Amino acid sequence: MLDLAPLSKANFFVSKKYFLIVLVGLLFAQKSISEVVSKVDPFLEDTCPENSRCSKAGAEAFRIWTSTLKNKALKDINDKILKELTHKWGMPINFWSSKMTNEKEQNNLSILTWDSSCPNHQKEGKEIAISTLFLSDFSPRVLKKLEHQGYLTDTAIIKISTKKFVEWKIPRNQTPLYLDHQGGLFISDLEGIYFYYHLSKQSIRISSAAHKLPTISPAITLPCSEDLIKFYQGLPQQEALFTSSFCKSIWDIDAKVYRDVLFTKACL
Numbered sequence: 001m002l003d004l005a006p007l008s009k010a011n012f013f014v015s016k017k018y019f020l021i022v023l024v025g026l027l028f029a030q031k032s033i034s035e036v037v038s039k040v041d042p043f044l045e046d047t048c049p050e051n052s053r054c055s056k057a058g059a060e061a062f063r064i065w066t067s068t069l070k071n072k073a074l075k076d077i078n079d080k081i082l083k084e085l086t087h088k089w090g091m092p093i094n095f096w097s098s099k100m101t102n103e104k105e106q107n108n109l110s111i112l113t114w115d116s117s118c119p120n121h122q123k124e125g126k127e128i129a130i131s132t133l134f135l136s137d138f139s140p141r142v143l144k145k146l147e148h149q150g151y152l153t154d155t156a157i158i159k160i161s162t163k164k165f166v167e168w169k170i171p172r173n174q175t176p177l178y179l180d181h182q183g184g185l186f187i188s189d190l191e192g193i194y195f196y197y198h199l200s201k202q203s204i205r206i207s208s209a210a211h212k213l214p215t216i217s218p219a220i221t222l223p224c225s226e227d228l229i230k231f232y233q234g235l236p237q238q239e240a241l242f243t244s245s246f247c248k249s250i251w252d253i254d255a256k257v258y259r260d261v262l263f264t265k266a267c268l
Contacts, residue, residue: 049112049191057110061089061134062190069193077195090134091197092190094172096241096266097131098150110134118243118267126240130172132190138199143169152241157232157262165231170199173266178216179252179259185213220249220258228262242266 047063048054054062065085069077085091090110097113112132121128131151135142143153154173158166168183170176176184176199183200196213224247232245242264249258 052112052114054112055109058112058132058134061092061110062112064089065092065134066191066193069190069195072193074194074196082195082197086136090136092132092188093135093138094174094188095131095133095146096152096154096172097129098127098152116266120240120243121266123240128241140169152238155232155235155264157228159225159228159260159262162227165228167235170263175219175248175261175263176250177219178214179250179254179261181252181254184250214253216253217251217258219251222247222249222260224262225260228260232262238264 047059049062068081068085072081082091092112096116110133114130116122116128116130118128133146133151153169153171156168156170156175158168158179160166171186171188174186174188176186177196178185183198185196185198187194187196224245228247229245244265245262246265247260247262249260251257252259
């Protein structure tokens, strides 16, 4: 039977000593656990978006962008605001990312990362995540460097004629609202905050939509033509990333014509 009698003086000191040993052990264990977590995931931050991991720079850029644009209507998010944010913090651009990317390199980027919901991205040893990087440059030079680090874009193939096709690297899961001779206009979403930005095909830099939106004809979803599919199949394939493709006919505001565009698709 359990003895509930008061502790003797000797037992009291033994119990007190045992309690101090346990307490010190717990504190040491807590410190050790913190060190392990820090080593395993050096860019885990409390200020990341829900269910994400991010670098310190990514957490700060996310905080600044969301606090600046919060409660603003889409029409009120003007070119000046976006240019200032992009100049100081970079613009949030969506990528795919390999889970095997170097954590030290990730920590040097302004980045937010989530697990991908695509079943084909969850194969052991070939896991692929989704990321948002805050960038001020989307040029081929920058994209090539990021690709070497494991960050990939979607691909768009624009059909100019039956013999001319243009390959265009575009942000993950994005299609342009319209095309022009430089690139196209996109609408992006950052935690429910929407804004427009213009992206150039021929390089260079991200710039926000500096002009009033023109009246445009809506994009039309259509079957991919054989020549578009053939051109796409002739490019290096990323079978672990993309499972299929789809096509849209999108209005070119400069040429005043619809252009057929093939887009890569990650999930069926």
